[in-house]
Amino acid sequence: MSKITIPNIGDQTKAVHAGEFPDPVTGASSPNLVMSTTFIADADTGFSVEGLDDEENWVYTRWGNPTVHQLEVKLAVLEEAETAVAFASGMGAITALLFHLLKAGDHAVVSDVAYAALSEITNEMIPELGVEITKVNTSDIESIRAAIKPNTKLVYVETPCNPLLRLTDIAAVAEVVHAAGAQLAVDSTFATPAATKPLQLGADYVIHSLTKYLGGHGDALGGVILGTKKDLSPLRKKTAIRLGGVISPFNAWLILRGLATFPIRMRVHQENALKVAAYLEQHPKVKRVIYPSLPSHPQYELARRQMKNFSGIITFQVENGKEVAKVLAEKLQIIHYAVSLGHHRSLIFYLHSADLRETSFKFATQAQADSWDEFAGEGIFRLSIGLEDYNDLIADLEQALGD
Numbered sequence: 001m002s003k004i005t006i007p008n009i010g011d012q013t014k015a016v017h018a019g020e021f022p023d024p025v026t027g028a029s030s031p032n033l034v035m036s037t038t039f040i041a042d043a044d045t046g047f048s049v050e051g052l053d054d055e056e057n058w059v060y061t062r063w064g065n066p067t068v069h070q071l072e073v074k075l076a077v078l079e080e081a082e083t084a085v086a087f088a089s090g091m092g093a094i095t096a097l098l099f100h101l102l103k104a105g106d107h108a109v110v111s112d113v114a115y116a117a118l119s120e121i122t123n124e125m126i127p128e129l130g131v132e133i134t135k136v137n138t139s140d141i142e143s144i145r146a147a148i149k150p151n152t153k154l155v156y157v158e159t160p161c162n163p164l165l166r167l168t169d170i171a172a173v174a175e176v177v178h179a180a181g182a183q184l185a186v187d188s189t190f191a192t193p194a195a196t197k198p199l200q201l202g203a204d205y206v207i208h209s210l211t212k213y214l215g216g217h218g219d220a221l222g223g224v225i226l227g228t229k230k231d232l233s234p235l236r237k238k239t240a241i242r243l244g245g246v247i248s249p250f251n252a253w254l255i256l257r258g259l260a261t262f263p264i265r266m267r268v269h270q271e272n273a274l275k276v277a278a279y280l281e282q283h284p285k286v287k288r289v290i291y292p293s294l295p296s297h298p299q300y301e302l303a304r305r306q307m308k309n310f311s312g313i314i315t316f317q318v319e320n321g322k323e324v325a326k327v328l329a330e331k332l333q334i335i336h337y338a339v340s341l342g343h344h345r346s347l348i349f350y351l352h353s354a355d356l357r358e359t360s361f362k363f364a365t366q367a368q369a370d371s372w373d374e375f376a377g378e379g380i381f382r383l384s385i386g387l388e389d390y391n392d393l394i395a396d397l398e399q400a401l402g403d
Contacts, residue, residue, distance in 0.1 A: 004017060011078065011193075011194070011263045012263045012264065014074075014077050014078055015074070015078060015259050015260055015261070015262045015263050016260050018073060018074040018077035018078065019031075019069075019070040019071065019072070019073030019074035019077065019256075020070055020074070020256075031067065031070050031253065031256055032066070032067065033067055033249060033250065033253040034065060034066045034067045034249055035249050035250065036061065037060065037061045037062075038059075038060060038061075039057065039058040039059055039060070041057070041059050042057070045059060049063060049237050049241050049242070050237070061246070061249065062241055062244060062246050063241055065249050065252070067249040067252050067253050067256070068086050068246070068247055068249055068252045070252075070256060071086055071247075071252040071253075071255055071256050071259075072084040072085065072086050072224070074256065074259055075208075075210075075214070075224050075226060075259075076226060078193045078259070078262070079193045079197060079199065079206055079226045080193075080197050080199060080200055081199055081206065081226035081227060081228075082227065082228045082229045082232075083226070083227070083228070083229045083232050083233075084224050084225065084226045084232070085224065085225050085232050085235060085236045085240050086210070086222060086223070086224050086246070086247045086252060087222065087223040087224065087225070087240065087245050087246065087247055088221060088222065088223070088245045088246060088247050088248065088251075089209070089211065089221045089222065089223050089245075090115070090189065090207070090208065090209025090210070090211060090212075090221075090222075090223035091115075091117050091118070091121075091209075091223065092223050092245035092247075093207050093208075093209075093223030093224055093225050094115075094117075094118050094121075094187070094207060094223070095121065095245070096225065096235065096239035096240055096243065096245060097185060097205060097207065097225055097235070097239075098121070098122075098126055098154075099239055099243070100234075100235045100238055100239045101153055101154050101183070102126065102129075102131045102153060102154060103129075103130075103131070104129060104130030104131065105130060105131075105151060106131050106132070106151055106152075106153045106154075107131070107132040107133075107134065107149045107151045107152045107153065108122075108126075108131060108132070108133055108134070108152065108153060108154040108155070108156060109133075109134050109135075109136055109138075109144060109147045109148060109152060109154070109155045109156070110122050110133055110134070110135055110136075110155075110156045111135070111136070111137075111138045111156065111157050111158050111161055111168070112135040112136055112137055112138075112361065112363060112364070112368045113137075113158075113161045113162075113163075113164050113166065113361055113371075113372065114156075114157075114158045114161055114162060114187065115158065115162045115187065115189075115209075116162075116356070116359075116360040118156075118158075118187070119360040119361055120359070120360055122135070123360075123362055132149075132151075134147045134364075135362075135363075135364055135368070136368075137166075137367065137368050137371050138155075138157040138158075138159075138161075138168040138173065139166050139167060139168055139169075139299065139371075141169065141172050141173060141176060144173055144176055144177075145176050148176070148177070148180045148182065152180060152182045153182055153183065154182060154183055154184075154185060155173065155177045155182055155183070155184050155185070156185045156187070157170075157173060157184070157185070157186055157187070158186070158187040158188075158189075158190070159186065159187075159188070159190075159191065159196070159306075160190045160191060160292060160311075160313070161190075162189070162190060163315060163351050163376075163380060163382045164290070164315065164372070164375040164376060164380075165190070165290045165291065165292060165297070165313060165315055165375070166298075166299070166371070166375055167292065167299045167302050167303055167306065168186075169302055169306065170184075170186055170196070170198050170201040170202065170203060170306065171201040171202055171306075173202075174201060174202025174203060175202065178202065183204040183205070184202065184203045184204050184205070185203065185204065185205040185206075185207060186198035186203040186205070186206055186207070187206075187207045187208075188206050188207070188208060189207070189208050189209045189212050189213070189342075190212075190311055190313055190341075191307060191309075191311060192208070192213045192214065192262075192266060192309070192311065194213075194262070194263055194266040194267075194308065194309040194311075195266075195307040195308055195309040195310065195311060196306055196307055196308070199226065199227065201306075204227055204228075204231065205225055205226070205227045205231065206225070206226045206227065207223070207224070207225055207226075208223065208224050208226075209222075209223055210222030210223055210224055210247075210255050211223075211340065211342075212340070212341055212342030212343075213262070213265070213266065213269070213311070213312075213341075213342035214255060214258065214259060214262060214342075215254065215255040215258045215259075215342075216258040216259075216261070216262065216265055216342065216343065216344060217254070217258050217343060217344055218340065218343035218344070218345065219254060220250075220251040220254035220255050220258075221247075221251060222247050222251050222252065222255050223247075265344070265387060266309050266311070266312075267309070268387050269311060269312030269342075269385055269386070269387070270293070270309050270310050270311060270312065271390070272312065272385045272386070272387070272388070272390040272393065273291060273293075273310065273311065273312040273313070273314055273385040274291070274293055274294075274310070275390040275394070276314060276383070276385055276390060276393055276394060276397070277289050277291040277293070277294055277314045278294075279394045279397070280314065280316050280397070281294070281296070283397075283401065285318050285319070285324075285401055285402070286316050286317070286318055286401075287316075287317040287318060287319065287377065288316065288317045288377070289314060289315070289316045290314070290315045290316070290375055290380075291310065291313075291314045291315075292307060292310045292311075293310035298374070298375075312341075312342070312384055312385035312386070313341055313382065313383070313384055313385070314382075314383045314385060315375070315376070315380040315381065315382050315383070316380065316381050316383065317376070317377045317378075317379070317380055317381075318381070318401075321350055321352065321378060321379040321380070321381070322350065322352060322379070324350075324381075324401075325337075325350035325381070327400065327401075328348060328350075328381075328400050328401075331399065331400035332348070332396055332397075332400045333396055333399075333400075334346065334388060334392055334393060334396040335347065335348050335383075335393060335396050335397070336348070337349065340384070341382065341384035342384060343384065343386060344386050344387045345386045345387075345388070346383070346384060346385050346386035346388060346393055347383075347384040347386070348381055348382070348383045348384070349381070349382050350379060350380075350381050350382075351376070351379055351380050351381075351382055352378070352379040353372065353373075353376050353377065353378050353379045353380075354378075354379075357369075357372070
């Protein structure tokens with residue numbers, strides 16, 4: 001079978017074929033799982049990663065692996081990036097980027113609401129290394145502009161952010177960041193390449209937790225950083241290989257398998273989520289629903305402009321959320337009461353505002369606290385809509401929530 005030369009192939013075709021090729025020895029159509037840690041090397045192969053050429057043959061799986069490479073190629077094609085570096089988890093990718101880019105005396109601007117582990121590491125560990133961190137509401141461009149300093153090296157945003165589903169205008173932020181001589185990283189896990197391609201909007205790095213929508217089945221941890229070869233080749237050597245947080249070939253193979261149906265899954269996630277969100281908006285026990293495709297979202301116009309798919313994450317508020325969480329955990333039959341998101345099955349979890357503001361989100365200003373309250377109130381349910389029949393999901397919520 002020859003290499004695909006048909007021009008302008010679609011995203012679904014890319015998801016199936018990019019990075020893959022039939023095995024030249026056996027003719028196997030599906031990608032091989034290469035679990036070997038060690039490969040036969042040429043006699044002049046160096047013993048240090050310093051001499052590693054990205055195009056060299058495989059030497060050692062921590063340095064590179066054929067199955068992992070196929071995953072990286074496919075992800076780069078889907079994200080329209082030059083290259084990708086895969087990691088053992090989303091946090092593995094995030095920490096590699098931070099440790100690679102930031103050193104003592106540097107400054108970074110980070111979203112005041114983001115994935116909890118990212119928030120916590122930038123509250124404690126990163127500042128303890130002599131790196132100054134400023135947390136801002138990245139939906140406010142002027143807050144970002146005001147936070148940037150002469151020693152700012154990185155601005156890090158999530159859009160939509162976890163768990164509020166608050167958006168950041170990537171193109172507008174990129175203009176501000178680059179004018180200051182800094183770089184922009186965007187965690188696009190909630191959006192996915194089906195919705196937004198941040199590199200095309202001016203971002204320098206894109207991060208995904210592959211554990212979520214891209215893997216799609218809740219059975220494999222993984223993470224990835226995407227960007228230019230110029231930026232990521234040294235990152236691979238200095239953090240991925242030396243710190244050792246590389247992805248297992250088995251997990252890479254599972255995520256490769258999940259990616260084949262990625263565009264199809266995202267369409268169903270969105271269709272189901274819109275139906276469930278509309279149901280929740282009219283439920284008498286629900287105070288507020290946040291979903292980017294709803295006209296009630298505070299940034300609806302930005303969502304329509306920046307996102308081609310609105311994903312499957314809904315948040316909603318109710319009275320006495322902690323008590324309702326106990327009821328849902330006991331009564332839900334189809335939706336699992338569990339953390340994580342982006343799986344083929346639906347998941348729900350309650351996030352109590354007082355707890356999160358004590359542990360993860362330490363707001364520096366009243367305006368930041370007010371923005372949290374606007375989206376989350378005393379607490380929110382984060383509902384990750386899966387691929388079940390939406391009528392069954394609504395019926396499950398109906399019987400659990402009651403009238």
